[in-house]
Amino acid sequence: MKQTLTHPVVIGGGPVGLVLALSLQQAGVPVTVLEAQPPGAMYGDGRALALSSGTRQVLEQLGVWNTLQSKVTAIDTIHVSQQKGFGRALLKAGEHQLPALGYVVSYGALMQALDARIAESSSGLEIQYQVPVQNLHVDANAAEITFQTAGATDRQSTDLIATPLAIIADGGRSLESIPGLVRETKHYGHDALVGLVQTELPHRNIAYERFTPFGPMALLPNGEHFSLVWTGEQTYIDQIAALDDAAFLQALHQAFGDRVGKFLHIGKRGRFPLKLSKLEQTFPAHCVVIGNAAQTMHPVAGQGFNVGIRDAMALARNIAASSAAEWGTVHRLAQYHQSRARDTGRGLIFTDFLVNVFSNDLIGVGLLRGAGLGALSMLPFARRLLVNKMSYGS
Ligand SMILES: Cc1cc2nc3c(=O)[nH]c(=O)nc-3n(C[C@H](O)[C@H](O)[C@H](O)COP(=O)(O)OP(=O)(O)OC[C@H]3O[C@@H](n4cnc5c(N)ncnc54)[C@H](O)[C@@H]3O)c2cc1C
Known part of the structure; x- marks a missing residue:
């Protein structure tokens, strides 16, 4: 018809x-x-x-x-860091007169x-x-x-x-x-592994973005838990996806560090190509x-x-x-x-x-990353620009 x-x-x-x-x-x-x-x-x-x-x-x-509203979790703080390198930056909603930097649903x-x-x-x-x-x-x-x-x-x-x-x-x-x-289309050859993780310490509405030589990973506060987004080359994600839960949680702790204490439980793991x-x-x-x-x-x-x-x-x-x-x-x-x-x-x-600058282990790039994070942490106007962009686009 x-x-x-x-x-x-x-x-x-x-x-x-x-x-x-x-x-x-x-x-x-x-x-x-x-x-x-x-x-x-x-x-x-x-x-x-x-x-x-x-x-x-x-x-x-x-x-x-x-x-x-009752299903969303507010992000009050974004904590950005890199594995095996100096530099760290904190973005806070209060500094930008916003009720939150974002929401997870x-x-x-x-x-x-x-x-x-x-x-x-x-x-x-x-x-x-x-x-x-x-x-x-x-x-x-x-x-x-x-x-x-x-x-x-x-x-x-x-x-x-x-x-x-x-x-x-x-x-x-x-x-x-x-x-x-x-x-x-540009295929990164990377996958994202996602899932809900329970941690020893509460999230306190902090979202963590961590750059590792394998790829960026994020922990987003979601209800009582964190939503994990762990990205990396497909062969690397193959390896961590194949781990049983206990080994997976240990590998996650190693990659992420101690900020949220021990990783206690991982829910159903999903995966998608980037x-x-x-x-x-x-x-x-x-x-x-x-x-x-x-x-x-x-x-x-x-x-x-x-x-x-x-x-x-x-x-x-x-x-x-x-x-x-x-x-x-x-x-x-x-x-x-x-x-x-x-x-x-x-x-x-x-x-x-x-992705290019923060997932790269070349000599010099690590220093650049550290300098970038340092600058972000020192310069309020750089944080304001970034928060504006994340909130409302260009
Ligand atoms: C597997 C996967 C996991 C993801 N995980 C995350 C994540 O963890 N975090 C994150 O921020 N983003 C994630 N994303 C990206 C995020 O899902 C997208 O940004 C968002 O869904 C985009 O919304 P959309 O409405 O454009 O498309 P979609 O959400 O994909 O919606 C498309 C709709 O179109 C319908 N449709 C498809 N083909 C047809 C057709 N031929 N005829 C009629 N209807 C059709 C589908 O059924 C669907 O309802 C993920 C994407 C994928 C594919």
Whole structure:
């Protein structure tokens, strides 16, 4: 069945797609979301997302924060250090008159809060579940989206929607081969190992970022525990992933040091490959890409997700400020891309720089790292710049 819509369609109902949909709804723009999975499928996903102060403000504006508040853990202090080297820096929320430097929340809890907000008022916002999009065809007049019919088990049963603007927010998992969209990818050859760890000492709302010669690692306060993000070359991560829990906790203690006492327990360990990926600056009409689908960053500075939320907000403003006849025009989309180029570009450069400089054992680089951390610790304006960037982007 073919349906012709006169409003935007979002492909992917992950956090970025839903934040965009809620923002459009708030601005009075009708929107349809096509999501591959059934409702609630991700509620059990414990991956820890670091939310910036800017993202908190967005969630407040959208009426999501109230529900979410009891599930987030505030980061009051960020402690940055390097293994086998001097230099250490502390960033404190109080120094920057902020209630917190950021917040940690599980992906599942965020999805639940977004869904709860949508359930309160779904007027103008339609979500179709279990409709994996298979193809997107863009011509001069519209985007045509082919997706598997809801509930159908065979890929051959498809439906079609034509829309003036298809917004791809699918996390970059599909739709790679749309003409006009060219992706540049740098594989770090590194993986992130993630999991919830229990430590001897309480977290006191401190997030630890530690740079080791193998790669950066982070401990983020999450509820009563810490969420661990341990990155390194795939062969190195293979080795630590193969350890039994007791040996794993010991290796973690060795890499991390004594700041949080002994490591007592590790929950289910997850793993994902790290890459830097971005779209080249092409602006096909009737189609735009946001969130992780548009850019994927190393999680070293907790930037990726927040950049995606800023994409969603900038696009919502762009659409709301345009007449319906302008949705999907090259001119309007170019304006959107221009408004995002600086923030996205700097986020990619910043995280790539951190990975290169802080995961490197060359003589001289260790000294540079120590000097960088020393400077950060000595210079209030450098800390202010960094905190501003982490909170609100470029
Ligand atoms: C395995 C993994 C672990 C991660 N762990 C961390 C972490 O510990 N900390 C951290 O900060 N970041 C982590 N990230 C990154 C973080 O998850 C992303 O920054 C964030 O999820 C981006 O949100 P998004 O909405 O753009 O994409 P996603 O969260 O990926 O959402 C995309 C949505 O699109 C849907 N979809 C996909 N294909 C289709 C299709 N064809 N048709 C319709 N719908 C579709 C999906 O079902 C999903 O709901 C991780 C990423 C991955 C892949």
